Amino acid sequence: MTVHHHLDDSTLLRYASGDLDDAFSTIVASHLAVCEDCRQALRVAEDIGGGLLDTEAPAPLAADALDRIMSGVTAKPLRTARPSQRTESSADVPIPLRRFIGDRLDGISWTTVAPGIRRHRISLDTPSSLYLLHIGPGKAVPEHGHGGAEMTLILSGAYRDALGRFGPGDIADLDEHVEHQPRVEPDEPCICVVATEAQTRFKGFFSRLLQPLVRI
Amino acid sequence: MRSASQATQILDDSVPGVSIEDHQMLMAKVADHGDRDAFKKLFLHFGPRVKTLMLKAGADQALAEDIVQDVMMTVWRKVHLYSPERGAVSTWVYTIARNARIDRLRRRSAQPYEDLDGLELASEEADGEAETFASQRSECVADAVADLPDEQRQIIEYAFVQDLSQSEIATRLALPLGTVKSRMRLAYAKLKGRLEVLQ
Numbered sequence A: 001m002t003v004h005h006h007l008d009d010s011t012l013l014r015y016a017s018g019d020l021d022d023a024f025s026t027i028v029a030s031h032l033a034v035c036e037d038c039r040q041a042l043r044v045a046e047d048i049g050g051g052l053l054d055t056e057a058p059a060p061l062a063a064d065a066l067d068r069i070m071s072g073v074t075a076k077p078l079r080t081a082r083p084s085q086r087t088e089s090s091a092d093v094p095i096p097l098r099r100f101i102g103d104r105l106d107g108i109s110w111t112t113v114a115p116g117i118r119r120h121r122i123s124l125d126t127p128s129s130l131y132l133l134h135i136g137p138g139k140a141v142p143e144h145g146h147g148g149a150e151m152t153l154i155l156s157g158a159y160r161d162a163l164g165r166f167g168p169g170d171i172a173d174l175d176e177h178v179e180h181q182p183r184v185e186p187d188e189p190c191i192c193v194v195a196t197e198a199q200t201r202f203k204g205f206f207s208r209l210l211q212p213l214v215r216i
Numbered sequence B: 001m002r003s004a005s006q007a008t009q010i011l012d013d014s015v016p017g018v019s020i021e022d023h024q025m026l027m028a029k030v031a032d033h034g035d036r037d038a039f040k041k042l043f044l045h046f047g048p049r050v051k052t053l054m055l056k057a058g059a060d061q062a063l064a065e066d067i068v069q070d071v072m073m074t075v076w077r078k079v080h081l082y083s084p085e086r087g088a089v090s091t092w093v094y095t096i097a098r099n100a101r102i103d104r105l106r107r108r109s110a111q112p113y114e115d116l117d118g119l120e121l122a123s124e125e126a127d128g129e130a131e132t133f134a135s136q137r138s139e140c141v142a143d144a145v146a147d148l149p150d151e152q153r154q155i156i157e158y159a160f161v162q163d164l165s166q167s168e169i170a171t172r173l174a175l176p177l178g179t180v181k182s183r184m185r186l187a188y189a190k191l192k193g194r195l196e197v198l199q
């Protein structure tokens, strides 16, 4: 998979330090699962944590801490089988999304939310939301600014907007000020997963009117 | 705060010159032979530091102790999942501690991180050159963090050690969120720049 649009560095650092909620950590992990470049970059970000851990002043442990751990480590650690590379080529869903939607994109159930736009919500216990969109060929998504940060990861098909072409594996990691109007390429539908921060404000009358209908 | 008399002196692990390779040798002994003495040394080094991390992230004494036990038990159980190609042992322990912090302090799920670990492992082949590079990378990043300008290092420490969210950092420093983000990016770019000599 050739990926052209990657995670913002500040997002990588937030992921490495554990600052993303479940909606965003899931979409970021899903990009990482298909992008070797960002996985390498993540290691550098995690080295920051390792370096800081190593240089922390040690805190005194409770008197029984050593006994407690040593009494638990009697059995030799088991060499668990390395998980095999998933061989079934039919799986086209990134691993972190599989426990929500299964292995295959063609198994997802959709709800129509607007002409040519279908949605599948993933329910998470977070203020941010995570959902999949299935957008018809050639279809433009209504122009929208964001109430907060938004990320979109393309799973199949492609769209274009002012920032370029986004195909499978590409992630649009936008901050709240960016407005965009993606148009799906004419030949096939685009399936993407979207994480959005809780809406904190509304832009104006029309988006307020549209919000409950489309919520994208 | 717990008084010094309640704590043991087992914490005096300040053995000078413990290197990345020393920790990796201890890990290999644990992995290959279930060597409890080697594990004890790892515990005495990392346990008290993981505790500091949890206290700074807001855990009380009892919870911090519990998380130390959990994290170090995970180190024992998953020792085979560590590979020197990933970098220093401290980086790996940090990721386990971070996942515990997400699960137990933030009450969110570390599952996406664990899904990714499985994938990483499946695609790795042992390679001496990659191992050496990874150790150098970890060491170089750790040094470079110490050299960051104060205003960048502080933000990095707030995020990685104190577990503050980006918006909490912005509030604490009375800075716009965008400034916090751009300082993070600058810091990260600087660290990456330092790595170029290794390639």
Ligand SMILES: [Zn+2]
Residues within 6 Å of the ligand: A003, A005, A006, A007, A031, A035, A036, A037, A038, A039
């Ligand atoms: Zn990437």
